[in-house]
Amino acid sequence: ESKRWWDMVVSLRIACALVLWIMGCRFLCFYSITPEAVLLDVVALEVVLSVDEAVFTLAPRAVCEIVERLEPLKAAPRLCRRGSTDLRPFCLTAVVVCTLFG
Numbered sequence: 001e002s003k004r005w006w007d008m009v010v011s012l013r014i015a016c017a018l019v020l021w022i023m024g025c026r027f028l029c030f031y032s033i034t035p036e037a038v039l040l041d042v043v044a045l046e047v048v049l050s051v052d053e054a055v056f057t058l059a060p061r062a063v064c065e066i067v068e069r070l071e072p073l074k075a076a077p078r079l080c081r082r083g084s085t086d087l088r089p090f091c092l093t094a095v096v097v098c099t100l101f102g
Contacts (some may be wrong), residue, residue, distance in 0.1 A: 042092050
């Protein structure tokens with residue numbers, strides 16, 4: 001019962017991520033007329049994706065210490081672990097270069 005519920009939640013999250021990814025790509029391709037507009041859209045997307053980290057850096061020191069003391073949740077290992085290479089800057093650079101010169 002618990003595994004089935006977890007599989008459903010994970011499936012819904014994957015489906016939402018795929019729909020957002022497809023719709024975001026379509027938006028960038030079809031509604032961005034000029035390279036400047038595409039660049040602005042890419043930067044706005046990076047801001048939206050990074051806003052949680054920015055908010056956390058503005059949190060009071062007491063909140064940061066509480067979060068640091070929390071024990072991690074046990075979950076299945078992921079392919080991307082903390083400390084591995086973050087591919088977002090490379091992907092965003094590739095989108096910008098392909099848009100401007102492609």
